[in-house]
Amino acid sequence: MGRQPCCDKLGVKKGPWTAEEDKKLVNFILTKGQCCWRAVPRLAGLRRCGKSCRLRWTNYLRPDLKRGLLSETEEQLVIELHACLGNRWSKIAARLPGRTDNEIKNHWNTHIKKKLIKMGIDPVTHQLLNKEAKPQQTSSHAHHHSAHIHITDDQGIGASSSEDNNSSTTPTEDSNLLDTICNDESLLNSLWMDDEPPLVDASWTSIPAGESNSNMSSLPSWDNCSWLLDCQDFGVNDFGFDYLNDIELNTMNTLGMGDKTVA
DNA sequence: AAATTTTTCAACCGCTGTCGT
DNA sequence: AACGACAGCGGTTGAAAAATT
Numbered sequence: 001m002g003r004q005p006c007c008d009k010l011g012v013k014k015g016p017w018t019a020e021e022d023k024k025l026v027n028f029i030l031t032k033g034q035c036c037w038r039a040v041p042r043l044a045g046l047r048r049c050g051k052s053c054r055l056r057w058t059n060y061l062r063p064d065l066k067r068g069l070l071s072e073t074e075e076q077l078v079i080e081l082h083a084c085l086g087n088r089w090s091k092i093a094a095r096l097p098g099r100t101d102n103e104i105k106n107h108w109n110t111h112i113k114k115k116l117i118k119m120g121i122d123p124v125t126h127q128l129l130n131k132e133a134k135p136q137q138t139s140s141h142a143h144h145h146s147a148h149i150h151i152t153d154d155q156g157i158g159a160s161s162s163e164d165n166n167s168s169t170t171p172t173e174d175s176n177l178l179d180t181i182c183n184d185e186s187l188l189n190s191l192w193m194d195d196e197p198p199l200v201d202a203s204w205t206s207i208p209a210g211e212s213n214s215n216m217s218s219l220p221s222w223d224n225c226s227w228l229l230d231c232q233d234f235g236v237n238d239f240g241f242d243y244l245n246d247i248e249l250n251t252m253n254t255l256g257m258g259d260k261t262v263a
Numbered sequence: 264a265a266a267t268t269t270t271t272c273a274a275c276c277g278c279t280g281t282c283g284t
Numbered sequence: 285a286a287c288g289a290c291a292g293c294g295g296t297t298g299a300a301a302a303a304t305t
Contacts, residue, residue: 016273016299038290054291055274090293105294106272269303279293284286 013047017056021046025053026061059102066098070107078104079112083126 017025028044034057035043037050046053059065070078074096081092089101089108096104108123116123120130 014275036290051276051291052274058292059273087294101293102273110271265305267303267305269301271299271301273297273299275297276295277293278295280291282288282290284288 011047012049014052017060021048022056022061025056029057029061055102059100062100064098065100069111070096070099070104074099075107075112078108079116079126082108082112082123 024044024046025040028040032043037054040046040050040053041048044053048056077096078092081095085091087105089105093099093101093104113123116126117129120128122129
């Protein structure tokens, strides 16, 4: 007997999502909320596997996603968190509201890794490469010895030892946050827990609170988004834009509908 | 301008953890 | 305890875009 495949391979579409499929998925989730992902494609009328739907939603269609490259602050936060947590992208993403694990993973592999190598730092261990001969901890727990890395807008990159991290050139709240994360033992411990709250409120919480759906505790209530359902055409002009906040507009833009808002 | 190489990132695959029976 | 079902995670792939020759 054996486990059923997550989807019957026959007739299941793969590859890039079309705008039409996106609309169907968004429509469905806005209507029904997130239920069993396995059932979503059938109920939403999609020829996709549930896994694919979940991925598309969490990585691209979710209304609270930020777009564009990570900011300098976000990059530094990722580096610090990676030094603490290793390749636990979902844990890292949980600390960066509006960013997905996939996005951070991609950014790490395409940008940050190269920067670190360029400045002579091993992106796996966060140690200076010429010190690698020394026996060391595994990457995920190397934070006590990791270099503090500062990447600036002009690609000027510098590394400093843990001892001089107070000499950060940008003494912002964010840099304080970074220090806090890597110096606070209890906070670090909490990072290893499964259900830690985000350090910064996720954008979900900025949505006017409704009664939370029982099985969607991490999501906003869609009750307040029922206005979307009346707009089968999904044109932003069809809505009463005044109450479209950034998050909703973000989703509209994602679906290629936001440009209708420009007069 | 065309061909080739490199980079980016959305999406897939396979594995693991958790929960219910 | 064993098993199946499912969600989620992290590594990898490959098509498209951008850069270079």
